[in-house]
Amino acid sequence: MTQIDIIGLTKRYGTTLALDGVTLQAREGELVSLLGPSGCGKTTTLRCIAGFMDPDGGDILADGASVTDLPPQRRDFGVVFQNYALFPHLTVFENVAYGLGVRRVPKAEQRTRVAEALAMVRLQGLEDRLPRALSGGQQQRVALARALVIRPRLLLLDEPLANLDARLREEVRWLIRDVQQRARITAFYVTHDQAEAMALSDRIAVMKAGRVAQFATPREIYQRPAEAYVARFTGEANIIPVRPRDRTAGGGFHVPFGGVVLPVSGVEGIRPGDAAMLMLRPEALSITDPGAPDAIPALVLGAAFLGAALACEVSLADGMRLRLQASPHGTVQPGMTVGLAVDTAHAWLMPDIPQ
Template sequence: MTTAAEFLAVSRRFGDFTAVDALDLAIREGELTTLLGPSGCGKTTSLRMLAGYLSPTEGSIFIGGKDVTNTPPEKRDLGMVFQSYALFPHMSVADNVGYGLKLRKVPRAERAKRVAEALELVGLGHLADRRPKALSGGQQQRVALARAIVIRPRLLLLDEPLSNLDARLRVQMREEIRRIQGEAGLTVVLVTHDQEEALEMSDRMVVMNGGRVMQEGPPDDLFPAPANRFVAEFLGYENFFELPGRGLVTVRPELLRVHGPSRNGNTESGEGTAVSATVTSIAYRGVELRVSLDAVDATGATVPLIASVRRDTVASEDLPALLPGGRVTVSAAPGHLVALES
């Protein structure tokens, strides 16, 4: 697949602080790539260097095979949507969307045609004459998106564009961005700290921490096989314990099975691993019970575990043990255990 953009050994330091550390990363043409991680991991700094708003301390950045390390933002052929949208309040929706075309001296008739096409693409053709203050947050976000794509950029950069929306609108806009990306054939780089957002929207996820890439790949490859504890925790894994001969492993709460204390001790069998545990609390979550437990792993350490259990799948003889203080056995199938790098 063609590479749309590339970081080669890129670092960025602010005084003694290294925000991005020797980053090597290829952005593939036509894909939506997410830079994912907690605050301070280097994702926004990386995006701003790609956009040209920051210069690397070391290394090179290429767009379309051309070295753009020292090229100013306006000459990189990029569209960008910021967290704040940055719409001009005194301009109509249509004028906001067409602003970049006007700067590029696109003729008026062509400009009007492309603005109309972009607004139809984001579903706002009927609001072309409105001012931004008359729009909802979701509509303003769509205007910012239309303004970015109307210039037909080589790359579309999105800096946490959904963080100011409520939960319902965030879900809606995830679907809209994916639809628009597919219909327009855009290459998109999205910065987010929301792992659910990244899993749902990405063709490729890049998990960052401390200015470095911890792991990258398609969501359906990365999610079931996190490389290390940081990636696992960031993707929502909650259970970590040591097993004989396996080292540190993790398993998701919904893949832990909870039984009565019929099997005692820590064992491994063809069914995976079985660990004795004590129930510490139960939280009712509609169709599920969130069971918190304390268990002892191979090192002798007491480790907290979380199991998400459907009540209707628990055998009647096991129900009495599902109370605080109850002794149970927790097991997981071999294929559900993920070995992690130490």
């Protein structure tokens, strides 16, 4: 078990800064996701950690010792690639045993360790197959077993589910989490899928243009995002430009919105009177009687039955459009005028940072 510290990593391609001072940490046995759209620097960060790419500045520490100048083969970091990168000329057994063969592990021990690794990823009986005779899910299991069998100090996963179909993705996702927890191995996981990151991670680093926009637990990222970019990237969110009026007694803000004043908490450092962004997740809004106290009048524009919920789009008197999830048992229909209730415990105020 290893703690990994990444300190102020920078990487420049020509004139563009791919990484602009990325600082991250993965504690022992922790799974940290790097989440962001393509081009945000998440893969570049992973490739620097793996040693496939030299950063222009910054340092990477494993248990306090710098590995930045070590070539990949001396870092002892297992890597699982997006396209699996299995050796096409080697069988499943030979692929998994590769790292052991390189380390001159005796043949008998190789056999037991390969069997253990394959049992761990629940792939047995295919040892003599070539990779091209396996399905995508099976290939990804082999790739995972191959990375784990060397008992690496750190596991690096680069969008490992991207090439799998939706059903398999779920299955392999749980498998990865299960294996990572049982082996108690520190891991970095690159993805652009927020649901994947939420489900798997101990902590998530949301990346934006070569920087870490926020680094926190999935719960914190979802409920208390540092800026609108993070809120948008981690799930559906209504983001409304507002001006907080003053502070509440509890340290929050009084925010005028839709004709009422909401007491909401928010990011430290916002000053009353400044432009800010109010986040209302769809589950923070509910539909009530238009006559109820503090209800905001709204017109239903559309409603879609999703089974567990009714997804609605409504507009306020000033034309602002909001999305929310109503009870599927209700009778909400497009064209209806309804009241909107805000659960201020699920509202959050963020500074107005350019996207």
